[in-house]
Amino acid sequence: MTKVEICESGSTIANCLNPIDITTGNGATADIASVEAGVTAATVADFGKATLGKTYTYIQTTMSRAMTITGTAGNCKTKAGINGSLGGSAGGAAVGHTGTAGSAILYVPHFTQDTANYSMMEGSNADGSSLATLATVRTTDTHFRSRQILTSPYTPVAGSSPTVFVAFDTSVAVNEVDDASCTDAGLQAAPPTVTLTVQGQ
Template identity: 30%
Template structure:
């Protein structure tokens, strides 16, 4: 029986402070009209865990690709997906954090004025990004379409220590340094403190609530406004980070026993 419920999707994003952490010439964010994520693993972390590390993790969901979960179209308070089983936790053990592994590839749509540079609009137009390159777009709003955009600025480092990229989605991957998104890594790990300390009790059927948001879910990172814009990326590996990126999700997790 699957007892873990992902509900209350109001989807809130704490984006990378890329304008401060990274050396972007221009960076802007906007809301997303579509936002679909794929979860591959969910773990509870014992006392002693931090934003940077998950201590003695126990997997409550390890069944692989969840399929796309469309957060932006989910009514607040409604169930967006049902994943995992909290009864896999160890009875009597105290858990203080959760670690979620997901694909960096996000299906997203959106855009707006003054997004790719200070005076130019830019919209997702179906031109996909990769784990090593940002996604380019279109200056025409009617071209807006669902687009594969990757979480994190490719090749970046120095971001929040509660995230890192990784090479596999099942817990066996090689992780980047915390706050880094290595080019070529297709998955990421996110860690967050539980809103309430959780201890599984015998005979109880626990549930979980995750709250999200997407008002600033889509970003555009521009390394050089002279040679790069919405639909143009200058040659050279140093410009691969240029383009659309998806922000790091900030999630409020409440476990009810």
């Protein structure tokens, strides 16, 4: 995760209004699938950067399309060292196999505009710039920017030190888009579902 922003009241799943960058340093890399519940995987944001008195309702994150995964989709498994690509066919999918799952780099796929299913995201650079059209990821995009509603609105007040919990659901980390027999490229990374809860405000 290379950038974290929070969005003012009035934002929607398709638009982050007056975003405030709360990223710590240059972001962080974390093995989110192996971390036990309640254990810190990485520190990526500082809510102390939020503007006092403003109410925030969405979070906007920028993440790499490349994800190192050992996983299975149906009968097809990731094959060690057999990676996908930014701009290859089938959305940049990788070839899998039916043997033992190994570590591979899979990519969140590139796709043409699909506002019915992906109005929460668009392709970008690492800093969330050079944006693709809403609900589009281009073959040249190294990252993607996405928005998620907060579980409840957040309004920072002076002297408050909220505890922020970010939960990642990686239960569907791999998509298989071609055929379960793994005869050609079909494995893609599925972005984790993010839930953010602010307590103690």
